[in-house]
Amino acid sequence: MEDKEKTLEVLPDTSQGQEQRGTQSPLILQTKTQGNETGRNADQLTEPRPSAPGKSQFVSNSEGVLYREFERNSDESRLVWFSSPLDVIAQTRDANGEWGLYLAVQNPLGETLQWVMPMSMMAGTGSAYREALLRMGLKLGVNGSKRLYEYLMTARPERFLRCMHSTGWHGPKFVLPDSSYGPENGEEIIHQGPTSETPFRVKGALGEWQDEIGRLGEGNSRLALALSSAFLGPLLQPFGQESGGFHFTGNSSVGKSTLLMAAGSVCGGGGPAGFVRSWRTTDNSLEAIAPMHNDALLCLDELGQVAPSAAANIAYMLANGQGKGRARKDGSSRPMHFWRTVFLSTGELTFEQKVREDKNQRFMAGQSVRIVDILADAGKGMGAFETLHGFIDGKAFSEHLNRVSVVCYGAPFRRYLELLTADLANFVVRARTWLQRFESEACPQHADGQVKRVAKRFGLAAAAGELAVEMGILPWRSGSALWACTVCFWDWVASRGGFGSAEAYAALARVRDFLAIHGASRFETWGKEDGERIANRAGYRRNEGENVLYLVYPGVFKSELCNGGDHKIIARHLLERGHLVPGKNQDFAKVHKLSRERTTARFYTIKASILADNLEDSPFEETPNDVTA
Structure with a gap:
């Protein structure tokens, strides 16, 4: 009887309408009949492969894996089927020196899935690797478990592959x-x-994405920043940058989630919300997700869905770029997960406001540098947008972006990687030129160090966007990404109060608020002789002409107004803004003579002018919206 074997033809997944470039790992193996011939390494597949020399051997073909069983004391044998199609493609080795097998498993639908099986899974009873293969659709016959073990343990493919647990640069x-x-x-x-499980799927052609999504970013600062950020991930390593991102904040229905949907469409999609994931997760599960977005974009929607403590832990872990250390059963350390990622986030609250909902959580100024809050509303009465490109209103514009982002995605990032890796050194030079231009035009030299770090993040996003423009991926005019990132950066500077230190602004605000709340109840009027007594007195209130001074006891100043912060630094901030009357010999405290006690005492002498200080120093001579591309 003629045995017609099948040729398994390796094809990329073109069901999503986009040619995928680069070195392809097969996604689906389709079959076609070709008489007695086999097209895919036919001799290799059908040639018996010894399992135990002289006793047994295996044959792998399109019908499955067969075991050659010899008759006792005879050279006669028969082939016994024990498994559906399962090919051992290559041996693998990961960055930790652990070995495995690269397997191709055909499921009952005729689709073939690839899996790197760690050899360590074959230890003990081997139930772990069998469970994984069965879950993928492998079928086993009688004595299949035993034969499967022999088949895999004796496999010696000549091809070797380096196996990586994360996406990105290797x-x-x-x-x-x-x-x-x-x-x-x-x-x-x-x-x-x-x-x-990959989120980096492709559907639709690049030209379609440019027409339906890409072109709409020009003239829209928030949307252009989001789209530019999607190209930023591969630049983190060449520029030695850590993980970090932007958090779009504001009321509902302004288009925050739309910004993430559009940005995600650059890289991939295919999930329930396209490329976008939810904040509603645990730090353990996100620890597994983050390496899948290494050197790329990660979108997290709706910060309000998680508890403040969980948000703080997740954000810290993401920005820190590494997972938790864990031990194996034998006490040795498991390999840790590491990543660099650019993440975009949304929420009605700023990240600081969310963290402060938990009274036990402290928000550190460094967190505001790694996770930059941006008001999603662009201030033009159209939500997150300034230019509608012919749409009737912001709602229609947003609905269009949401609709097309789930049917057209992934092609821009593939094209970007193809061009970037072909001439990386040159593109890094071009990106550095754009970064330097942003820093020189948008951020003054006297800016605080934290502000300069944030400026660099905005500048790199601008550089990534401008590279995508130069590559012909983003259909914008040159300078459009630079303009958008400058607008968003200046809005961020204005919201924080200026180019100074965030800790300084927070400390000054504490002093101001303390005096506003307790200025009448805890400060005795200076020189009053009627026996006025103040409970829990913090100091004195003294009038000097038209000026009012608050004389604060040093102990109260350090413990309550500074709230554990460095009192000398806070006093210096007060002095620099003109709200502190210093003493002699560069002493921040001033000596005053107490008329009633007929003695002297040192006080931190704070002017009432601080009560009118909104702690905002405008960082620009022109408004951000006056900046042009």
């Missing part, structure tokens, strides 16, 4: 779950994990 190559970009020479690299 040497000169940029790795996605189904593709790698960069030089063809050198070690073959693949991403470990089922390709079915």
Whole structure:
């Protein structure tokens, strides 16, 4: 009887309408009949492979894996089917030196899934690897478990692959779950994990994305920043930058989530909310998700869905770029997850406001540098947008972006990686030029160090956007990304009160608020002789002409007004803003003579002018919206 074997033809996943470039890992293996011939390494697949020399051997073909069973004391044998199609493609080794097998498993629908099986899963009873294969759709026959173990343990494929647990840069190559970009020479690299779980899917052509989404970013500062940020991830490593991102905040229905949907469409989609994930997760699950977005974009929607403590932990872990240390059963350390990512987030509250909902949480100024709050409303009466490109209103504009973002995605990032890896050194030089231009035009030299760090983040987003413009991916005029990031940066500077230190503004606000609340109840009037007594007195209130001075006891100043902060630094901030009357010999405290006690005492002498200080110093001579591309 003629045995017609099947040729398994390796095809990229073109069901989503986009040609995928780079070195492809097969996603779906389709079959076609070709008589007695097999097209995919036919001799290799059908040639018996010894399991135990002289006793048994395996045959792998399109019908499955068969075991050659020999008759006792005879050379006669028969082939016994024990597994549906399962091919051992290559041996793998990861960055931690752990070995595995790269397997192709065909499910009952005829689709083939790839999986890197760690060899350590075959230890003990082996139930872990069998469970994983069965979950993918593998079928086993009688004695299948035993034969499967022998088949895998004796496999010796000649092909070797380097296996990575995260996307992003690995040497000169940029790795996605189904593709790698960069030089063809050198070690073959693949991403470990089922390709079915990747968010970096592709649907629709680049031109379609440009017409439906990309062109709409020009003239819209928030949208252009979000789209530019989607191209920023691959620049983090060349510029030595840490993880960080932007948090769009404001009332509902202004278009915050739309910004994330549009940005996510640059990189991929296919999930319930496209490329966007929810804040409603645990730090443990996000620890597994973050490496999938290494050197790329991560979108997290609706900060309000998580508790303040969870938000603080997740944000700290994301910005810190590494997971938790864990131990194996034998006490040795498990490999830790590491990542660099650009994340975009949304919420009705600023990140600081969210964290402060928990009385036990402290918001550190450094967090505001890693997670930058941006008011989503652009201030033009159209929500997050300034230019509607012919749409009737902001709602229609937003609905269009949401609708097309789930049906057209992924192609821009693939094209960006293809061009970037082909001439990385030159594009890094171009990006540095755009970054330097942003820093020189948008951020003054006297700015606080924290402000300069944030400026660099905005500047790199601008540089990434301008590179995408130069590559022909973003259909904008040159300078459009620079304009958008400048507008958003200046809005951020204005919201924080200026280019100074965030800690300084917070400390001055505490002093101002203390005097506003307790100025009448805890400060005795200076020189009053009628026996006025103040409970829990903080000091004296003294009139000097038209000026009012608050004389604060040093102990109260340090413990209550400074609230544990460095009292000398806070006093210096007060002096620099003209709200402190210093003493002699560069002493921040001034000696006053107490008329009633006929003695002297030192006080921190604060002018009432601080009560009128809104702690905002305008960072620009022109309004941000006057900036042009």
